[in-house]
Amino acid sequence: MNRLQALTTTLPERGVDGILVSHIRNVRYLSGFTGSSAYLLLGPSGRFFITDFRYQEQARAEVSGFDIAIVNDDVSDFLVEKARTSGMHVLGVESSVSYAFYKGLLRKGVRIKALTGFVEDIRKTKEQREIRTIGLAIERAEKAFSLTRPFIRPGASELQVAGMLEENLKKTGCRAAAFDIIVAAGKNGSMPHARPTGNKIRPGDLVVIDWGGEADGYFSDMTRTLLMAGRDISRKREIYEIVLQANREAIGSVSGGVHARTVDKTARDVIKKAGYGEYFGHGTGHGVGLEVHELPRISRIGRETIRPGMVFTIEPGIYLPGTGGVRIEDMVLAKTTGCSVLTSLNKTLEILH
The missing domain is CATH 3.90.230.10 (Creatinase/methionine aminopeptidase superfamily)
Structure with a gap:
């Protein structure tokens, strides 16, 4: 089982339909991206890699197995839309996400569940x-x-x-x-x-x-x-x-x-x-x-x-x-x-x- 499968197969037991990964080290672990700004939106029916204009060439060179999206405006609008259209009714977020970002998602109608260490638990054991x-x-x-x-x-x-x-x-x-x-x-x-x-x-x-x-x-x-x-x-x-x-x-x-x-x-x-x-x-x-x-x-x-x-x-x-x-x-x-x-x-x- 690869890293993404190990993560997404645990979604039901965590009580979520999808996961937003924002900690950049976890983004790298799951996608191979070595830049400094990106998000992953993961669910059973979709895998999205989101970054901005600065990293579009780097992302296309380093990242595979994801739908790559270049978002230069409010990334939360994109995340909300993709979560809805991909059936992610309850979204798990990392505890490292900022309070302002968390509140912004809530205001836009996303049901959120804070999860601690869901990627770090996999990272503990090294390949x-x-x-x-x-x-x-x-x-x-x-x-x-x-x-x-x-x-x-x-x-x-x-x-x-x-x-x-x-x-x-x-x-x-x-x-x-x-x-x-x-x-x-x-x-x-x-x-x-x-x-x-x-x-x-x-x-x-x-x-x-x-x-x-x-x-x-x-x-x-x-x-x-x-x-x-x-x-x-x-x-x-x-x-x-x-x-x-x-x-x-x-x-x-x-x-x-x-x-x-x-x-x-x-x-x-x-x-x-x-x-x-x-x-x-x-x-x-x-x-x-x-x-x-x-x-x-x-x-x-x-x-x-x-x-x-x-x-x-x-x-x-x-x-x-x-x-x-x-x-x-x-x-x-x-x-x-x-x-x-x-x-x-x-x-x-x-x-x-």
Whole structure:
């Protein structure tokens, strides 16, 4: 069953006759369109791809299996008319649609039902082609890090390292970094999503580096933490080894049929037992694919049972205000039994001089 069939066959159980897809990543997933503005209107008796003048040539080159419509006026008028003539009496819409757009459809007499995650549920499990593409995004990111690593040393600023890493990502074939690169040295490392500054790396600093690559619209996401040689680094070495153990044990717990919360708890218990539970406040991982952060959510509030084919991160951390932080992030592919670790960079502690 292809992606469109998997979606449209669920319409009756969702209580709708058709679905409007507006989230551009979901549009790409279902149609192959790589532009930045389009809608899909899907039902048992019609499949419509709607965009505007800017993308008409691109749409005709990339999209097949849909009736392509170029609409330069109010797109809601077109959607209402097509929904009516195609027998879509109750239209499901994504939760990401704007309130103004939602109200506009209601005013024009469309019966609407808000649906959450109806495409994302399909996206959670990756096809072999997607897994290969994500693998290429990982390969590019790891190569870029290897090119950058010799320049990560005392005296270099966070911004310099981030800029060099971004440049190297482009050299390896990425259109851009997957997200704003995090380079957090010393005390800045206690902020999980710190922004790079002009602060220079100093002896004894922990340096947290979180980055990702891209390949054909798919992303990778990984983190490594390095330690600069210096005096009084014993506690920093200690928390690194705790996080590494949490990372490894969480990876070891991943398998088809295991609940996401179980994986999160495995990592969290290691850190809690070592006395640092209050310093690990974020989730253990998240799905990666057409978006850097997608389902499944590997956290205390995660709702998913892990299925073979899911690709997600394992990224426990400890963040000590005034000292710094450690995060070690890998990407894994869940299997029927166990998982494959897709990232391959060294993660044993490196002390750089």
